[in-house]
Amino acid sequence: MTAAAELYEPKLGALPTLTGTPTHYCAGCEHGTLTRLIAKAIDELGVRERTVMVSSVGCSVLAHEYLNVDAVQAPHGRAPAVMAGIKRVRPDLLTFAVQGDGDAVSIGLLELLNAANRGEPITVFLVNNAIYGMTGGQMAPTTPSGMVTTTTPAGRDPVTTGPPIDATRLVAAFESPAYVKRVFLPILPTPSPRVFNARGALEGAKAVRHAFEVQQRGGFAFVEFVSTCSVNWKLGILEAKRYAAEVLRPLFPPGLYRDRFAVEGR
Amino acid sequence: MSDVREFLKGNEALAYGALRTGLNAYFAYPITPSSEIPETLATEFARSTFPDFRTFLQAASELEAINMVIGAAATGAKAMTATSGPGFSLKQEGLSYAAGMELPLLVVDVNRAGPGLGNLGPEQTDYFQATRGGGHGGYPTLVLAPSSVPEMASFPALGFDLAFAYRTPVILLADAFLGQLKEDLVFPDVPSPSYDVAWAATGARGEARHVLSSLHLELADQSRHSRHLLDKRTRIAQREQRAEEVGTEDAEIVFVAYGICARLARRAVRILRSRSIRAGLLRPITLAPFPERRVRQLIEQGRRKFLVVELNAGQMVDDVRLAAGGAANVELLGEMGGLLPSSLDLVRAAEAMAR
Amino acid sequence: MTSETIVAGHGGQGVLELANWLAYFHLLRGRHVAYTPSYGPETRGGKVKCYVVASEDPIDSPIVEAPDLLIAMNLPSMDYVPLLRPGGTLLVNSSLVRDGPGRTDVTVERVPAVELASGLGRYVPEGGRDPSIAANSVMLGAALGLAREGPARTRATVEEVFRHYLTDRKAAYLPLNLNAVDAGFAFVVRSLLPA
Numbered sequence: 001m002t003a004a005a006e007l008y009e010p011k012l013g014a015l016p017t018l019t020g021t022p023t024h025y026c027a028g029c030e031h032g033t034l035t036r037l038i039a040k041a042i043d044e045l046g047v048r049e050r051t052v053m054v055s056s057v058g059c060s061v062l063a064h065e066y067l068n069v070d071a072v073q074a075p076h077g078r079a080p081a082v083m084a085g086i087k088r089v090r091p092d093l094l095t096f097a098v099q100g101d102g103d104a105v106s107i108g109l110l111e112l113l114n115a116a117n118r119g120e121p122i123t124v125f126l127v128n129n130a131i132y133g134m135t136g137g138q139m140a141p142t143t144p145s146g147m148v149t150t151t152t153p154a155g156r157d158p159v160t161t162g163p164p165i166d167a168t169r170l171v172a173a174f175e176s177p178a179y180v181k182r183v184f185l186p187i188l189p190t191p192s193p194r195v196f197n198a199r200g201a202l203e204g205a206k207a208v209r210h211a212f213e214v215q216q217r218g219g220f221a222f223v224e225f226v227s228t229c230s231v232n233w234k235l236g237i238l239e240a241k242r243y244a245a246e247v248l249r250p251l252f253p254p255g256l257y258r259d260r261f262a263v264e265g266r
Numbered sequence: 267m268s269d270v271r272e273f274l275k276g277n278e279a280l281a282y283g284a285l286r287t288g289l290n291a292y293f294a295y296p297i298t299p300s301s302e303i304p305e306t307l308a309t310e311f312a313r314s315t316f317p318d319f320r321t322f323l324q325a326a327s328e329l330e331a332i333n334m335v336i337g338a339a340a341t342g343a344k345a346m347t348a349t350s351g352p353g354f355s356l357k358q359e360g361l362s363y364a365a366g367m368e369l370p371l372l373v374v375d376v377n378r379a380g381p382g383l384g385n386l387g388p389e390q391t392d393y394f395q396a397t398r399g400g401g402h403g404g405y406p407t408l409v410l411a412p413s414s415v416p417e418m419a420s421f422p423a424l425g426f427d428l429a430f431a432y433r434t435p436v437i438l439l440a441d442a443f444l445g446q447l448k449e450d451l452v453f454p455d456v457p458s459p460s461y462d463v464a465w466a467a468t469g470a471r472g473e474a475r476h477v478l479s480s481l482h483l484e485l486a487d488q489s490r491h492s493r494h495l496l497d498k499r500t501r502i503a504q505r506e507q508r509a510e511e512v513g514t515e516d517a518e519i520v521f522v523a524y525g526i527c528a529r530l531a532r533r534a535v536r537i538l539r540s541r542s543i544r545a546g547l548l549r550p551i552t553l554a555p556f557p558e559r560r561v562r563q564l565i566e567q568g569r570r571k572f573l574v575v576e577l578n579a580g581q582m583v584d585d586v587r588l589a590a591g592g593a594a595n596v597e598l599l600g601e602m603g604g605l606l607p608s609s610l611d612l613v614r615a616a617e618a619m620a621r
Numbered sequence: 622m623t624s625e626t627i628v629a630g631h632g633g634q635g636v637l638e639l640a641n642w643l644a645y646f647h648l649l650r651g652r653h654v655a656y657t658p659s660y661g662p663e664t665r666g667g668k669v670k671c672y673v674v675a676s677e678d679p680i681d682s683p684i685v686e687a688p689d690l691l692i693a694m695n696l697p698s699m700d701y702v703p704l705l706r707p708g709g710t711l712l713v714n715s716s717l718v719r720d721g722p723g724r725t726d727v728t729v730e731r732v733p734a735v736e737l738a739s740g741l742g743r744y745v746p747e748g749g750r751d752p753s754i755a756a757n758s759v760m761l762g763a764a765l766g767l768a769r770e771g772p773a774r775t776r777a778t779v780e781e782v783f784r785h786y787l788t789d790r791k792a793a794y795l796p797l798n799l800n801a802v803d804a805g806f807a808f809v810v811r812s813l814l815p816a
Contacts, residue, residue, distance in 0.1 A: 052340070
């Protein structure tokens with residue numbers, strides 16, 4: 001059964017923390033969704049004037065073009081370290097980064113895990129679409145076994161490349177993080193062609209807000225958004241959503257993995 | 267000016283010099299022979315003796331450290347890291363980004379012997395990496411070379427002045443000898459200056475926001491930015507060439523040496539002059555920009571013989587030869603592996619050249 | 622006037638400490654000083670050699686190539702004897718080194734540093750370490766005796782050196798070290814007297 005609030009018709013709307021610049025994201029990509037959720041949370045919390053986002057490398061490299069906040073560019077994978085530097089000298093600021101799976105879980109795993117272990121009061125949003133999008137569809141650390149990518153033409157072989165990495169459980173393995181959450185973000189088709197199930201976006205909106213609140217209370221917050229990449233998966237947009245639901249959701253189960261401040265339990 | 271004479275290692279003096287000029291943040295990964303820098307700063311951070319010193323953090327890697335420095339510098343803070351050869355290689359990524367983003371920050375390299383792990387003895391083999399910009403892409407470099415413990419103490423202030431004036435990373439290139447050497451010094455009474463940081467990313471007020479990025483996807487944008495960086499390099503080269511000279515006014519042979527080698531050359535000058543050979547010393551204080559103007563002026567004034575002494579197979583000698591443009595005899599006395607030439611080696615080489 | 626010293630021995634003999642104290646002594650006497658520690662990777666047992674330069678004028682090079690004084694704490698330190706300036710002095714820890722310098726143009730002072738230090742057990746704090754650890758202070762005293770800056774002034778400056786460095790846990794060893802310096806000083810000053 002689908003509750004009325006989960007039925008959502010996509011529409012555009014201006015927000016103070018959106019620049020209004022049309023995004024470069026592909027049609028159907030959850031990066032666009034997340035951009036809007038972040039802008040909305042910043043507006044609701046009224047923190048735009050003390051927010052410094054850190055741009056990562058990957059599809060989110062231009063996120064500062066769309067989010068109307070101060071921004072610093074990090075080298076590939078280093079966003080958590082840059083955020084730590086910002087917060088250590090300016091604890092009054094709010095800082096976050098949108099990182100892809102390659103950025104956070106491959107080249108930047110050291111930075112992510114050490115920031116998590118130190119409990120840096122920063123917020124990491126991980127967009128896990130199981131593939132390298134920006135560079136054109138190469139294998140990611142989160143690519144499911146068997147998935148064909150440009151660097152695994154016969155499908156990912158876990159024997160030679162290892163199985164997909166579960167970043168959320170890795171982060172949750174440390175004691176220090178205050179908020180660890182995984183959200184399945186894609187909207188899903190319903191029997192009605194003009195109606196979509198947007199439970200993921202609604203949960204994502206809450207998670208973004210909670211992650212910022214946790215940072216304001218001095219905690220490390222990590223939210224993984226299981227997402228799609230229809231272009232590089234070489235699937236239609238809706239096919240990609242279905243694939244994500246069938247393959248990625250069981251592999252990366254959504255849920256609350258840590259909530260030290262009980263922000264969800266109120 | 268306080269007249270308290272201190273007795274400190276170069277690395278310790280550098281740490282206190284940074285603190286006295288209002289260092290806000292230090293992030294680093296420990297590496298010999300630079301470890302006294304984080305150890306001294308950690309002790310002072312725990313004591314809270316320097317109110318501006320807001321953060322000390324031992325990073326999990328050299329990459330983490332330089333990126334923490336980038337984050338802190340992006341807010342306008344005075345941020346620094348220190349390392350040695352192998353770590354300096356890892357810092358190059360961050361230096362390229364910081365230069366591209368025009369961030370003022372200080373990176374100290376206490377040069378040890380290499381390549382690879384090498385050993386813990388002094389070398390000057392990171393000269394090219396520091397002065398040419400060891401990271402990818404082209405960017406301006408500003409490299410200071412202290413030659414004594416008092417300069418280890420005073421160069422952080424100079425480094426931050428230059429870094430903030432030009433909004434660019436500054437490298438302080440020392441060597442393992444200077445890091446471990448202890449000398450007497452009196453800390454200069456430097457104010458801890460506040461710099462103009464209107465460009466910093468500290469939250470957007472109204473319409474104006476600050477985006478510190480090295481990404482310029484439009485080719486014309488990148489070209490404009492690269493030209494802007496080139497202009498900066500030219501401006502720095504015009505204004506900031508610094509050198510110290512000893513006896514160059516009448517020298518028949520001029521040593522060119524920096525860091526610990528300049529100390530050896532001073533002694534060699536004294537010995538040579540006692541043997542009636544008019545020797546002099548040109549000591550670059552800025553390795554980038556290299557004081558090529560002084561080399562050219564000295565040649566115009568009739569100096570024709572230059573003996574470059576450095577702890578490598580010949581790096582700075584290239585800059586001296588470029589400056590000389592074939593108009594002088596420029597020779598190299600190089601030593602490697604953590605060993606130093608003796609002052610007698612310098613004397614003999616100079617005597618051979620003077621003949 | 623510039624004095625150049627090499628202090629050599631093995632790790633655990635307090636060589637770095639001795640050289641550092643000697644340098645700080647000169648600093649307190651208003652001189653410029655340069656002290657270069659050089660040591661192997663081990664804290665204990667490795668070969669240790671330090672340079673101390675002291676001068677009324679700014680020091681050009683901190684590297685000691687032809688020392689006026691070599692303080693040899695063990696046998697391998699005798700390797701540096703050929704570097705001694707003609708007319709220079711070899712101050713040797715005769716408790717560990719029986720060899721002569723093998724050259725006639727240097728003065729040799731033989732100081733049984735371990736034996737002299739071992740006789741100072743009464744100054745060791747309750748439950749403290751063996752007094753022979755102060756052999757380095759005996760050699761410091763001997764080096765200062767050779768410098769002939771007057772016993773009273775020397776003693777006052779040495780006290781200041783120790784008050785600066787022997788702090789916290791080490792403060793309890795101040796009497797042992799001061800007495801060791803006195804012993805070394807008296808030993809060479811006596812030996813310098815005409816027979």
